[in-house]
Amino acid sequence: TLQHTHTHTHRDQTLSLSIYDIIILVVIVHAMINTCEGSVWKRKTREMEMEQHHLVSSNTTVTKNNKNKNNKSKKKMAQSRSKTKQYDLVTFQELPEYMKDNEYILNYYRSNWPLKQALISILRWHNETLNVWTHLIGFVLFLGLTIANLMPVPQVSDFINIITRSFPMSADKNVSHNSKDFFVGTTKLLDLKQTITPLEMAITSPEMAAARWPFYVFLGGSMFCLFSSSICHLFSCHSHHLNLFLLRIDYVGITVMIITSFFPPIYYIFQCDTHWQFIYLGGITVMGIFTIVTLLSPSLSTAKYRSFRAFLFMAMGLFGIIPAIHALIVNWSEPQRNATLVYESVMALSYLIGTMFYVSRIPERWKPGWFDLAGHSHQIFHVFVILGALAHYGAALVFLEYRDKVGCERSS
Numbered sequence: 001t002l003q004h005t006h007t008h009t010h011r012d013q014t015l016s017l018s019i020y021d022i023i024i025l026v027v028i029v030h031a032m033i034n035t036c037e038g039s040v041w042k043r044k045t046r047e048m049e050m051e052q053h054h055l056v057s058s059n060t061t062v063t064k065n066n067k068n069k070n071n072k073s074k075k076k077m078a079q080s081r082s083k084t085k086q087y088d089l090v091t092f093q094e095l096p097e098y099m100k101d102n103e104y105i106l107n108y109y110r111s112n113w114p115l116k117q118a119l120i121s122i123l124r125w126h127n128e129t130l131n132v133w134t135h136l137i138g139f140v141l142f143l144g145l146t147i148a149n150l151m152p153v154p155q156v157s158d159f160i161n162i163i164t165r166s167f168p169m170s171a172d173k174n175v176s177h178n179s180k181d182f183f184v185g186t187t188k189l190l191d192l193k194q195t196i197t198p199l200e201m202a203i204t205s206p207e208m209a210a211a212r213w214p215f216y217v218f219l220g221g222s223m224f225c226l227f228s229s230s231i232c233h234l235f236s237c238h239s240h241h242l243n244l245f246l247l248r249i250d251y252v253g254i255t256v257m258i259i260t261s262f263f264p265p266i267y268y269i270f271q272c273d274t275h276w277q278f279i280y281l282g283g284i285t286v287m288g289i290f291t292i293v294t295l296l297s298p299s300l301s302t303a304k305y306r307s308f309r310a311f312l313f314m315a316m317g318l319f320g321i322i323p324a325i326h327a328l329i330v331n332w333s334e335p336q337r338n339a340t341l342v343y344e345s346v347m348a349l350s351y352l353i354g355t356m357f358y359v360s361r362i363p364e365r366w367k368p369g370w371f372d373l374a375g376h377s378h379q380i381f382h383v384f385v386i387l388g389a390l391a392h393y394g395a396a397l398v399f400l401e402y403r404d405k406v407g408c409e410r411s412s
Contacts, residue, residue, distance in 0.1 A: 221260025
């Protein structure tokens with residue numbers, strides 16, 4: 001019985017151990033399966049993440065490429081649009097504050113245009129077109145006068161003689177001879193040298209001829225004024241900075257023209273009184289320098305000080321009354337007095353009338369918008385400036401011719 005009981009107990013232990021081992025084995029197998037599944041899942045997750053990252057990066061690359069293509073296409077479109085863009089003219093209300101100068105001119109303004117478009121606009125119709133062209137034509141005119149005075153111009157009689165000598169002798173010699181006499185006789189009236197006596201020719205020799213530099217100083221000052229004015233009206237629509245700079249250059253040009261206008265009459269009239277030359281030319285030069293320094297201030301370039309600028313220019317012009325009265329007293333008996341008085345009176349009247357239009361803004365003040373393109377005050381002012389400069393040019397020629405003929409009593 002004891003043996004049977006021991007055997008039964010051993011079997012139970014063996015059975016219990018087997019069940020325990022099976023449970024442990026199941027747990028181990030389950031753990032191994034979980035571990036394998038976890039590693040597989042992690043690997044799959046990692047692969048999915050890598051695929052997703054690759055997909056995102058590829059999408060980003062595609063997006064960047066598309067953006068670059070879009071930017072390039074936009075740039076090309078912008079460039080092509082800028083090439084063909086028509087810059088529209090604007091009204092006075094649409095202008096930036098720095099460009100609002102004349103409230104009576106209502107339309108046809110250029111605003112913030114590129115330099116290239118501003119240059120091309122010289123051929124477009126806007127409210128500055130005639131302002132540009134009036135003084136540009138004046139500049140070309142004075143440039144031509146300067147070149148004509150610098151170059152030796154053949155006499156008319158020489159030209160006719162060359163032509164008549166080149167004709168072959170015809171059968172009717174009398175007709176040919178008479179026609180040649182007619183041409184030569186006519187050119188004697190046109191050739192100024194035919195009327196100069198031997199004594200005058202001796203006086204006007206190169207050794208006795210008056211200096212030409214004051215005459216060319218006036219021509220140079222006039223050309224600088226007219227050209228700077230044209231450039232200012234053409235490019236001042238570009239930007240605020242360039243607008244201020246060009247306005248100052250324009251005012252400097254006006255001042256330079258006024259200063260240089262004094263040089264021919266004062267130099268030639270008072271050629272024999274050098275101390276008066278120094279006093280008058282020095283005085284107007286000092287006034288001009290003061291005016292230039294004053295007008296270079298940015299605040300004085302605004303429309304608010306229009307009348308003040310006109311006053312400075314008129315003060316410089318009125319300074320000429322003093323040497324003019326002095327010259328009349330000294331040269332009252334000279335035959336050229338009346339001619340120079342006429343020229344200089346026309347000059348003074350032209351400048352005065354032009355300045356009155358400039359300050360009063362007539363006629364656009366009476367009918368705002370009617371004279372936007374043509375006929376407004378600044379265009380009229382430009383025309384009178386050119387007329388005054390041409391009148392002064394005529395007076396300068398009279399002064400120069402007189403001094404060439406008479407010379408200076410001290411040197412005779």
